[in-house]
Amino acid sequence: MDLSLGTLIGQAGTFLVLVLVTMKYVWPPLTEAMEQRRQKIAEGLAQSDKAEKRLEKAEAEAEQIIRDARARSGEIIDQASKRGNEIVEQAKQEAIAERDRQVSAAEADIKLAVNQARETLRERMAELTIAGAERVIEQELDADRHRKLLDKLAAEL
Amino acid sequence: MRFGVAAAGSSPTEYVSHHLEHLTIGEGLWTFHVDTLFFSIVLGAGMVFVFWLAARRATAENPGKFQNFVEMLVDFIDNSVRESFHGPRQFVAPLAMTIFVWVLLWNVMDLVPVDYLPLLANAVFGLEYLRVVPSADVNAPFALSLSVLALIIIYSVKGKGIGGYGKELLFHPFGSNVFLWPANIVLNVVELIAKPVSLAMRLFGNLYAAELIFILIAMLPWWLQFIPGGAWAIFHILVVPLQAFIFMTLTIVYLSLAYEEH
Numbered sequence: 001m002d003l004s005l006g007t008l009i010g011q012a013g014t015f016l017v018l019v020l021v022t023m024k025y026v027w028p029p030l031t032e033a034m035e036q037r038r039q040k041i042a043e044g045l046a047q048s049d050k051a052e053k054r055l056e057k058a059e060a061e062a063e064q065i066i067r068d069a070r071a072r073s074g075e076i077i078d079q080a081s082k083r084g085n086e087i088v089e090q091a092k093q094e095a096i097a098e099r100d101r102q103v104s105a106a107e108a109d110i111k112l113a114v115n116q117a118r119e120t121l122r123e124r125m126a127e128l129t130i131a132g133a134e135r136v137i138e139q140e141l142d143a144d145r146h147r148k149l150l151d152k153l154a155a156e157l
Numbered sequence: 158m159r160f161g162v163a164a165a166g167s168s169p170t171e172y173v174s175h176h177l178e179h180l181t182i183g184e185g186l187w188t189f190h191v192d193t194l195f196f197s198i199v200l201g202a203g204m205v206f207v208f209w210l211a212a213r214r215a216t217a218e219n220p221g222k223f224q225n226f227v228e229m230l231v232d233f234i235d236n237s238v239r240e241s242f243h244g245p246r247q248f249v250a251p252l253a254m255t256i257f258v259w260v261l262l263w264n265v266m267d268l269v270p271v272d273y274l275p276l277l278a279n280a281v282f283g284l285e286y287l288r289v290v291p292s293a294d295v296n297a298p299f300a301l302s303l304s305v306l307a308l309i310i311i312y313s314v315k316g317k318g319i320g321g322y323g324k325e326l327l328f329h330p331f332g333s334n335v336f337l338w339p340a341n342i343v344l345n346v347v348e349l350i351a352k353p354v355s356l357a358m359r360l361f362g363n364l365y366a367a368e369l370i371f372i373l374i375a376m377l378p379w380w381l382q383f384i385p386g387g388a389w390a391i392f393h394i395l396v397v398p399l400q401a402f403i404f405m406t407l408t409i410v411y412l413s414l415a416y417e418e419h
Contacts, residue, residue: 002179004296006189011197011291011300018201018259022208023251029212030231031250033224036217 126154169376176271176372178286179294180278190294197291200262204255230254237406242413244316249412252308253405256301261401263292264364268390268397271371292364292400295357302353305408309352309415316416352411356404363400367393 130150167175180192211227220228234254235246242249267290278284291297313322324333326345331337367389374386 002188002295003186003299004179004181004188004190005186006183007193007294007296008300008303010189010194011297012304014194014198014201015255015259015301015304018205019248019252019255021205022255023248026205026208026212027231027247027251027254029215030208030224030228031235033215033217033220034228034232037220040217 122154122157125157126150129154172376173369173372175286176275177288177369179288180284180286190288190296192286192288193291193294193297196266196289197259197263197297200266200291201259204258204262208258230258234405238409241406242409242416244312244413244416249409253409256408257401257405260292260301260360260404261398263290263297264397264400266290267293267364267367267371268393271368271375288368290364290368292360293368295361295365298357298360298404299353301360301404302357305356305411306349306353308408309349309411312412313415317418321418352407356407356411360400360404363396367396 133150179190182189182191208227211224214221215224215228231254234257235250238246238250238253269289274289275284275287278287288294313325317325327333327338327341329341329345331341331344370389371386374382374389377385
């Protein structure tokens, strides 16, 4: 064992320098980086938790919206079919009214034509009757004098 | 077949004692063991440089393999310190890291075949003697453990105040009676001195013995050396980190004992 004060002091000095350098330039950056990473990981995990919750909420919201839309669309379809029925019903009513109107117009025309025909017929009848009667009575009857009587007769036919 | 720096044909005793001789400058107490100083400074500077490289580019986002490796070490040491030292760690943790890695590197030098570096130094620089294992030079472990002793005293004062530490030296363990003061202080001083001595001698003893055994193995015939040499080297792989770890752990424990009230 050869003790040497010089070596002892030299070694202790070297040790001091090494410790100080390690303490100043090695330890802090490394531990800082490690701490930062730890925090980042913790933050990331918290963020992903939050995101998951938000996703759940959004999904629930979307489901709600879809349900609402479905209900609304059903309502609209109901309304539309009701409205359609109404329109058809109305058109039917109008068609019936139109038909009735046309039928009655035609009936009126027919009645008019029948009346005219009857009138014409009556006139023709009166003339024929008169002509027949003239022929039968042979001039004895005054046409002007009996016209009134014959007209009355014709109206009764 | 030996190529010791000692002249070929020298006796085994000469070979061994030649290997245990330091490369020195100076006389008496002010002798400098140049080999010990050189290797420990080179190893220490290399260690700090490598760590600095890792620390300089340390990022939180994308640590490389190298940074991961150094961080693993930092984490391991920080945990070791946290377990036993409950004060502020910004000095104690880097201290522990320096001690652990530096001593580890000292001890690793023991795995370099015993004749390689002395032969090289002799051939290139003409150096007569060279011992490459700083921890097998009693001065290196003692320099470390005496620094630790200084830190023990500093941390005792820091943790308890000058008055508190003085009281502990005088009153413990027997009591605060004035007549017990001498006994108390003698016991406490012995306890205080025992710490660096045991710390240094444990490391020095292990590595010195290991070096000696490697030297003895080197004297066997060359075709036989690999059997005991290999076995001893494998066993030594266990001793190398273990002694470094023990030195670091005991330093932390001593400092925590010094810092805390008890």
